[in-house]
Amino acid sequence: MTDSFTKACVKHDKNLRSRVRLLGILLGQVLQEQVGKDTYTVVERLRKGYIKLNKKHDPALYDRLTRLILSLQPETLSAVVRAFSIYFVLVNIAEEAFLHRQRRRIAGKGQELWQGSFDHTLRAFHAHGIEPHQLQSILDDAAYIPVFTAHPTESKRLVIMNLLRRIFLTSEDLDAPKRRLEQREQTIRSLKTQIQTLWKTEEVRAVRPEVRNEIRLGLHYFQSSLFDAVPQVYRRLRAGIERVYGEHPEYHGVQLSPFIRFGSWIGGDRDGNPYVTPEVTCLALTLQQQTILQEYIRRVDSLIAELTFSNRFCNPNWAFTESLKVDNEICKQLFCDNPRRFEDEPYRRKLYIMRERLRLTMPALPSETLEESGHAGAYTDEQAFQRDLKLIYNSLLSHGDGDAAEGALQELIHLAETFGFYLMSLDIRQESKLHSEAVAEILKQSGDANDYLQLDTDQRLALLDAKISNGLTKPLQRDRLSDETRKMLAVFDLIAETQTSISPKAIGQYVISMTHQASDIMEVALLGRLAGLLGFDQGSWFCRLEISPLFETIDDLKRCEEILRSLFANPCYQNLLNASHRRQEIMLGYSDSAKDGGIMASAWNLYQTQQRIIDLADREKLRCRLFHGRGGTVGRGGGPTHQSILAQPKNTVNGEIKFTEQGEVLSYKYSNQETAIYELTMGITGLLKASQGLVSTVKQERQDYSQIMQEIAGLGEQQFRKLTEQTPGFLDYFYEATPVNEIGLMNIGSRPSHRSKGNRSKSSVRAIAWVFGWGQSRQNLPGWYGIGSGLANWRKNKPGRLKKLRTMYQEWPFFHALLNNAQMALTKSNMAIAQKYADLCLDKPTSRAIFDMIKHEYELTCAEILTIAQLNELLDDAPILQQSIRRRDAYLDPLNHIQLELIKHYRYSGLSEEQQELWLTPLLRSINAISAGLRNTG
Template sequence: MIHDQRAEKFRQIVENKFQIYNSLFMSLPYDKMTNIGMLLPFLYEESRNGYEEGKTPEEIIEEFFKNHTDLQKEEQKVELLFKIIQYIERQVVLFDSIEDAAFPSLHSESDNGTVTNLFERSYQDHKLEKVREKLKDFTVKVVFTAHPTQFYPSSVQRIIQDLRGAITSDSVTQIDMLLQQLGKTPFVNKEKPTPIDEALSIISYLRYVYYDTIGELFTKIKKTFGNGHFHLHEDIIQLGFWPGGDRDGNPFVTADVTKRVAEELRSAILKSYYSHLKFIRRRLSFRGVSEVLTQLSDELYSAIFNGKMITADDILKKAEEAEKILVNEHNSLFLDLLVNFRDRVKIFGTHFATLDVRQDSRIHQKVIDDVFAKVYGNAEAGEEEKFNKLIQLGNKVDADQFEDIVKDTLLTVCQISEIQDLNGQRGMNRYIISNSDAVKDVMNVYAFFKICGYKDEEIKMDIVPLFETMEGLANAENVMSELYRNPVYKKHLERRGNQQTIMLGFSDGTKDGGYLKANWEIYKAKEVLTKLSVQNGIKVVFFDGRGGPPARGGGKTHDFYASQGNTIANNKIELTIQGQTITSIFGNKEQAKYNFEQLLTAGVENDVFKNSKKDLTEKERKLIIELAEISYKKYSDLKAHPMFVPYLQEMSTLEYYGKTNIGSRPSKRGNGSELKFEDLRAIPFVGSWSQLKQNVPGFFGFGFAMQQMKEKGRLDEVKELYKGSDFFKTLVLNSMMSMNKSYFPLTYYIKNNPKFGAFWNVLYDEYVLSRDIMLELTGFKMLQEEDPLSRKSVKIREKIVLPLLSIQQYALMKIQKGEGNREAYEKLVTRSLFGNINASRNSA
């Protein structure tokens, strides 16, 4: 019933508004864009009907030119296609803004997963004390990364924010003006953004969205669950930050960049305090209080603009001084304003968000090898001997005697203590190691600190291994078991409060092992690492490297965390958020607040409301293992297909990701010209399948595994599993989301391609099989039947971008045939890729 009401509301306040404002859009006097609005519906119709009839994108576009234009020259045709792309990009922005503006009307304070709902539920079940107990040390941490999955220039982002406001108040004049501005504002970065640009772009979200959102949410939780003796700890919602600290595969992130970003974060939070204080001083104009706050304001100003040192404690002391006077002499008038300010200082310190350092283990090994050779005059030693000898070295190594990456790695480690002095220890306290699969990967980093002159007790950093390949995940238990027993590392953990953070990578896991196998291996790794950590007296925290789409570990995040049973440590929910997920899930105050609440309550519910569907029985476990193995075999066969990499290279947009100027990082690891599967980054990999509308990593092998069960007469067992296990159910629903965004008619033409026809058929057959068996399994009549809002949103977005996909495929076909102006067609591919990425924002 609620589903139906919401779907109807969505139709009224999203679909209908889009129709109305889109008509405004059509008559806009864009530069050289007249009539595009009139032509677009024809291109959509030609595309939709053409694909269903099995026509090629080339035939569809050529028929569109013939039937609806009188253009003859290639140059004119290409120019028109560019204008259509520009128009569609702006349509996407309009739809985003309308959907964002509708968010508060489509979600209520008492929805499942909100703080209010958690309170009501725990009150009725007499579990309030249990919830308070859990809240005492539970934390949610969202870590923002600069992975290139969307990068509107900041000028466009500002228009989006203003447009959302104008749509909320239905101001037609304002909307008209903003759409005109949008028409004349470039959408593409002329040059690749630098890591500093990426950092500043996300810092603007920290200042204008999260400073208030997290502050207000903290106050809300405190008021909802507070009683005389309950104290809510200020670290309950934390922010992490990777731009400027994550150098994995990004040669542009240097020690200088890291230092600069740390300074920008500090400056941004002090500016937030300064403007917050301005507002408070308007109310607290009383004698004594006013003077103290003016003094604090001046000190903040000096810290921002004159580099004067100020700590969070300095700010808190002044705020407490003002509070004393307010309580004793002015009847505590407006006290809540001051308390609110003080809470924020405790939440954000002088760091705003914790800047992490991340690098690949193979780079670390090179650093260790070079330093060892320089210090001991030879390179002849085992890897274990190298890190052990360097840890015991006892004197500092001069970074300047090395070059490039070795020097920069050492400088990065040397300056950590400076950053901690400036931003507080919460400003930087983790070093993350990509591609960890051995003990040396962690101990090498410990050795860095020692050769940079740190004494053991001065290493105030957590060393975090990131297990992301199938091999890494399988090896995780052995690695951690050995580390927990290593005397040097054991002492380090004691100094760090016997807490170990372990990162698990969904994106590379899925790329490596396929959807079902990757998710199961991560689940299993969490179980064994939980058990191992408990045995060693270690509090383990899992940090999930999740992306937007299900194929990168995204999808329904609340459901994912709420489905983990009591075999998995639940001390903290920590995950990465990137690209379009930042804008679509945490892009404005209403959405950010709602989604932070969803994460928080998922973790609390797990402990407080026990539910048999969260814990896997032995029988369910065996069945998932069986399904995972069958699906892994099927996916591995696909990866081993001789056409797998050539298909992506020649038929998809993979090669064009690096040209989009949406991220500072190269789109593949390594410099070799030949493309190897292992060098593929997860984002371009998953993204390219998405641009083809095939979404292979989100389902391939999953349906096949279930079909095998059906053929053995065991589908009823899988149905029982779906009904009985929240974990399995979430995987199925997320996979169906991936399939709902697939559109194979777009590439029907490939089935006749002499080189790739057979390979395309393998993909298509698996898609049809997966779709049919999942519908049978769930009893749904259509994909995403359980989530009408997301389904409707996907449908409208797919309609908007279909002409864009036709243009992209048309350009790719021209390039493959070597026809016409190659440079112009390559630009068309890149530009349409950009619009398409931005359009698929609701993938999380």
């Protein structure tokens, strides 16, 4: 069913086209003025020519355009590519602003809001008989946890992102009510100036970013949007509940605990990144604390100017008054120069003291020589700051000033409860193999095992159990360990120190990538034991280290229940679970499983894995939270958050959802406050809907659907492995028919593109580079390959099966989301262009055979999905997305053709190193530009 939002967007699409046209005209003017009419003419010839080709095949025109591209020198090509790249950026801004405007228009008219809004979700709850106390129960158990990561890395520089924010705000002014003469003309002039500034700002980094750059980029989203968006989300949720449930006889208000929390891997993810050292992790934690404390100081400053109540006209309550007396004693030195400051304005005096205490709490950067925090007056913990805020809040309520309490003060309380003194819980991640090697060295030194790596899993578990419970036989001599093991131990020491110096919540999970056996988890527990993070003390166990196994490959997903059963059967680990309130987090890897066995096998195995894990956790009486390691693209588990949550198996969400937000997804969701509010709302409503099983009986999974999906996924995996593992020359095709090697030369991320340098195997290349390369060459096969064969072979010559698949598509959210996400990936593919990339391969017969397999599967997958979904064209039931992709298609074509010629020149022209460098610049710019057009990297 098409909702009011979709109808409004389709109805007013001409307004969006008009805005895109205006931005294109302004860009054209900037081009003519800055690079001259000749370059502008080239851009226009390519733009108009490929638009014609997009509508109708014309070999003569195609040849003319190809000759034009071949005639251009590197400098001109760079300018042309930048022109198209900036055009895409402007289209993205226009679309984002347009969608926000349509939502605002619908809300302003008092119409029923869109699916995924708080209003729509709460009305559905009310209609389905969810009582106020049941809604409160769902909210009490809720935890919505996006985790920011630096991979696939966001390719835009921070200075570019700030420029784009200004363009977004200025474009919004075009729709503001007219308040002065020449308002529109002045706004258009401002837009043109900002586009010109964008043109003159380098978007490609001169050097590869360090991890510290990635840390600051992650913090940018909080400063630019989330500090304002999060309180607004809470405010809108509360207003929605009051509106829908306010007249219910059993409604007596709602308590909103801080269920939105943020995590981060930036500065903590050391898997495959040698630049994430303990010092870098310490820097990340310090910058996070500085960022949130600076925001609190700014807001407390504003409240000092706002809460100017005099004690002549109000009587603060007893609790507040007593707290102020204590503060006056603790902070006497603050008033040495003016003891009577704010003497008759109690809230201002309290807030002034709070601001100074926050300043005293501010940590110094590791490289600075400033006085450390911890002196008299500093806040000892985040709870003390939160208590001060609530004292003011309750006191205002006590003398009838609830409106003042519910304004900026309430927003600051929401921030303080959400972010504490740590901003985000920083997860630490490392590969299991490195833990094993460190433990082997430690146990050898302590005399507990000379050949630990030769032991089987059961032997390892028994030994680790004993050492965690009783300690090492001989004290550890760290100075005699290898550098790698000392660094490993330093990370655990840092975790322990951070929990004391910043917050117990400052460190999140310790994630073990490539978890293959139960001993992988126990090895991390032993390393934590050596840092005092867990153990046996004064008659009871304690555990301040949360360990999360990450299951990534198809085989590990299938074996995870066996691995966890072995882990949970271990007496020592059971003691640790008891000490951790019987909570366990388990992470599931979407990216590597899709690269391993294809998107369909990955999706289905992840689905089944979730069911098995939750069933096991229920039997073990554990509260289990699943952590979804999703990427931005379909090939890495990406897709709309709301639908993705609803597509999870029944009763596996249970109030909590944690998932990675990667790379360009961060930019699209959180660069602008308006969009951040929308995206957080859509995710939270998905969580609330998926958690109804906490308070009511939900319809169980149909076993016949599961059996069918098992067979289809198996067939799809066979087809995917046939291509990627059994076809001679396939890996050569990947490296030659995509720009994956050139992507590795881009200065967009601190982490290497391969796990093992020089190893070109499928298992070595990271999922980011894998998806990025296929996407650039418009083959995009990680998002759809194998689906067509799986569906077609399952229903082959059995007419009744088509009807079954159509019913599954209509009734089963998982299957619906799988095929819809594949539609998006297929729509962004282009076999005519993909064939040109295939022609780059040196072994022509082999490359033709491989491309024919890809093209056949593409056509088969399109046909199968259209037949099952009963659509005429891909994305017919998602017209907003369909129009968005179409809007870019004709402009992507020239970029791909330019990139093809640049690759040929760079790889095969026998250029000198100096000449190669000239051609590399526009080639790297073309990768950025195509990413902007596709709105995808990896």
